[in-house]
Amino acid sequence: MNDNLIFSLDIGTRVVVGLVGMPEDDKLKILAVEQMEHTDRVMFDGQIHDIEKVASVACKIKEKLEKKLGISLKNVSLAAAGRSLKTKIVRIEKSIDENYIIKDRDIDNLVLSALNTAKEEISHEGYSVKYHMVGYSISSFYLDGLPITNLKDHTGREISVEIIATFLPYDVVESLYSVARKADLNVTYLTLEPIAAIGVAIMPQIRMLNIALVDIGAGTSDIAISKDGNIIAYSMVPFAGDEVTETIQQHFLTDFDTAEKIKTTSKKEIKFKDVIGIEHKISRSDVLKIIDPVVKNLSKKICDEILKYNGKSPSAVFLVGGSSNLPNIAEEIAKNLSIQPERVSVRDASSITVVEYKGKKLKGPEYITPIGIAYSSMIDRKKDFITIYFNDEKLELLNVKEMTIMDVLLKTNFDSKKLIARPGKNLSFKLNGKNIVINGEVGTPAKILKNGIVSNLKSKVENGDKIVVVSGINGKDASITIKDLKDKYSASKITVNGSIVDDDYIVKNGDDVNIVDDEEEFFVYINGDKTTLKGKEQYIFIDIFNFIDFQIPKNKIPEMILNGRKASYTDVLKKGDKIEIIV
Known part of the structure; x- marks a missing residue:
């Protein structure tokens, strides 16, 4: 039984949820759930600040689950917060020969170049921060500046691509690992919170629709967008439920926990003491008036981010996370996106069809992400890091999605230009007034091998694969002497x-x-034979003796005839002259 058990921890800004389940007929059967709030504010905006205290909560949840099920938990599945995600939009252009027919490898190399550019830009912004690329999507291709669905087999002067790439700092992963180590747990699966949430909230069969999922937690609002069967973008807003709590805290002069209780209570009349000790009695409507501007601000930030990466309003928005129950949040999002209010839906854990749980019913949108972590772990069953050998170098790569050879190249500093065997430069000149073009050599394409078999950039890679890339050789420039x-x-x-x-x-x-x-060369006829004279612009009669083998007997002066008349040694010759030499 223990081999099939899945233990997932959702470490949130305010609450940690632990869940133990196991696969059963393609569903996740949940055996037990525990949750606990942090004793202090040890996390801000989804980022762990006090590893020791977060680990303490994780330990307590683990112990409760072990006691409840009578088992020992050794492995854990985790998710990194969306707070740390950084997204880059990059567009690059490449000039091509207007007669060249675009091939698949040209498109792949174009995309790889764009991804390398995104990687360089994010590294420059982060300076010493090390980032992993966790996902990317292609927004559009362009041919000669105009959008086009598929570049293959077309011709033109310029090809372009625009991509959206998402990155995660390595430090975020390390802090999660530290918590797990202190709780005596081995991390066997790692994903991103928005990936986990969308995995169960938007099942593959409805991802053809343009849907935005927003996980509104305490510290961050994580966003994932689906379209045409794929997740096209991940993003986040560092603004969520805590901002609402802090607004209440500042207005009524309370501590954070009291403000949190005021925010979440459904009572029409609320009693509390402020930090000075004065008792207050307020109505629920008073609280709603105070937090209304903050909720509107949060809604606008979320919608601005959706529009930034989707380019337009999506068909629908699904809300998950503990703060998705904030008053009027769904209505404000619908208003900002100009979509019908019923198309902004709070997804409850009860809407998840791939889960079976016979215990206390799981309620609320806050359980979507922890269930998503466990379900993703069940479906993928992969290690969080995989080992790849690239040109004999051992690489440990973060395995947050199905990985291709292109992803491997992106994790290294491989120069994408080495994949492109550029043709040699053409030679253009005039020959007898006509334009002549001699094409450069085509060049030798790069060779990509996976485990010794010829592959391409889209080939899938798995743990232990050996990838070898032999750089392309540029063609020689056209040349003629x-x-x-x-x-x-x-x-x-x-x-x-x-x-x-x-x-x-x-x-x-x-x-x-x-x-x-x-016919244009200089020639004369000497004693009937045509003789070509070379090396001078102008010739006189005596020059002919340099071009003929003629022996003059001693003591005899030859008779020299030029065009029928007697000639002298200094007579200027013309092309075609008839010369006779008589001894």
């Missing part, structure tokens, strides 16, 4: 920008290259 052109076109003379150049000259972008036809 004058000799190459002479060989290709069987040319004997080529000019570049009007000048004769060496055969090893490398043609540059924009060069004006001309092949000089044989």
Whole structure:
């Protein structure tokens, strides 16, 4: 029995809830539940400040559950508060050749580049704080600046993507681990509170709808948004039920616990003493008037955050958490989002269909998250950290979602540019007045292997997988020499920008290259034979003896005839002249 037991702890700002359950026919059968308030304000806005005191409460809950069930609890499932979540919206653009057909790997590399940019930005903002990326969603793709559903097989000049990425500081995880260690518990599952809540409040079959879930606790209001079957964004507002309590505390000059009782009571007439010792008697309506501005402010902050990441009002809003019962909170949210009031619903634990509990009925929205932690643990049954080997380096990765090779690359400082085998640069020049373009080499694509098998960025990874990434090799730039052109076109003379150049000259972008036809070369006919003269701009008669093998006998002067008349050594020659040399 103990092997199947699930012990979950929901460590909230005001209350800690412990729950023990076990799987039964695809449902979570809850065996026992305990809850206890912190003795002091040891947590603020969902963040643990006093580990010792929080651990003390966790120990007491654990002991009560052990005694009630007659078992020993060794393992625990936990959730990190949404207070620590940071979300970045990033859009990046990449230029492409207008004739290039976009492939899947180009889209994957574009997304990876955007995620790396988000990671760099969040690291810069946090400086020394170490963050884990816990989730991301693609808002939209763009082709030449216009939105497009799928970039694959299209052509254009520029591709873009906008993503929403969510991060969690590693310190938050460490504080939870410290509490567990002090309670003599081994953490076997870790998730995020908004993930746990949405896991049972918005079941997969209705996630096609655009629904926002808001977990309003004491210190934070955590938000998760579903759309098209996926969770597209997580966020939070560091403002929740405690602000309402503090408003009552300041107005009536009470301690925090008294103010909390005034906030939560349903009595029409409320009696209490302030810190000075004066007794007061107020009506419930008086309290509602005092807290109304705070509730409106909280509602607006929540709605602003929903609109920021959803881009518009969702179809419905589900409220969970202890403070979702605040007076008029649902009505104010509906008003701010301009949706019908009945579409803002407080989700009670009794609405969860995947839970079976025969004991005291679980009531109220405050049980959604602890049930969600246990149910998520039951469904996933994964370790909170998994070991991956990346290029022979051992990595311990936070396992908060189904992980892909892209996630592994994001956890490392792998340069996404190494995945892209860029083609070499094209060479463009003019040849005899015509534009010539020689394409650069395509290059060798990167190779991704999982356990020796060729994979891609979307391939799923599991504990112990070995990932190897062989960087892509860029293609060589296009290049051609004058000799190459002479060989290709069987040319004997080529000019570049009007000048004769060496055969090893490398043609540059924009060069004006001309092949000089044989008919344009300088030639004459000597005793009937065509002879080409090279190396000078102008020739005189005596130059021909440098191009012919002609022996003049001693003591004889040859007779030189140029175009039928007697010639002298200094006569200027013209192309095609007919020359006779008679001895």
